[in-house]
Amino acid sequence: MTPIVKDIQSREDIALLINTFYEKVRKDELIGPFFTQIAELDWDAHLPIMYDFWESVLLGKSLYRRNTMQAHIELNRKKQLEKPHFDRWLALFHATCDELFSGPVAENAKTRSLSIATMIQVKVTYHL
Numbered sequence: 001m002t003p004i005v006k007d008i009q010s011r012e013d014i015a016l017l018i019n020t021f022y023e024k025v026r027k028d029e030l031i032g033p034f035f036t037q038i039a040e041l042d043w044d045a046h047l048p049i050m051y052d053f054w055e056s057v058l059l060g061k062s063l064y065r066r067n068t069m070q071a072h073i074e075l076n077r078k079k080q081l082e083k084p085h086f087d088r089w090l091a092l093f094h095a096t097c098d099e100l101f102s103g104p105v106a107e108n109a110k111t112r113s114l115s116i117a118t119m120i121q122v123k124v125t126y127h128l
């Protein structure tokens with residue numbers, strides 16, 4: 001039987017997406033160290049911030065009011081973020097979207113992540 005794959009509709013869906021994505025990220029040899037070593041992340045604090053961010057981007061809530069660019073500018077000062085890092089981040093994020101969800105919101109997650117990644121990359125590369 002074909003599994004029923006649904007679209008992203010709720011905070012629970014976003015949490016599943018983000019938790020699954022970060023499981024891949026943490027194990028990734030290219031970008032994992034940014035999260036596990038360089039940023040010294042408090043995951044209990046970071047994960048709900050990411051749920052807020054994606055609920056705001058995808059589901060029209062206004063929960064996230066922080067400065068995404070500044071976080072990556074500071075990270076880039078500790079270790080330079082380069083194109084292969086962004087490409088890997090996007091590949092893992094898109095693969096997670098496709099693995100778990102299907103529909104316009106899941107498509108939007110991929111489109112928006114690409115445009116936000118491009119903005120972050122331009123900012124950190126040219127120190128704008």
Ligand code: HEM
Binds near residue numbers: 049072086120
């Ligand atoms: C090279 C690719 C990327 C790496 C290695 C990376 C890594 C990180 C790390 C380590 C943090 C935690 C910073 C800290 O709290 O000290 C962070 C925060 C964050 N990242 Fe990324 N990131 C990448 C790309 C992206 C992209 C493409 C997006 C969005 C589409 C994104 C969205 C966020 C958000 C929303 C935060 C939370 C910032 C805050 O504290 O409010 N990141 N990222």
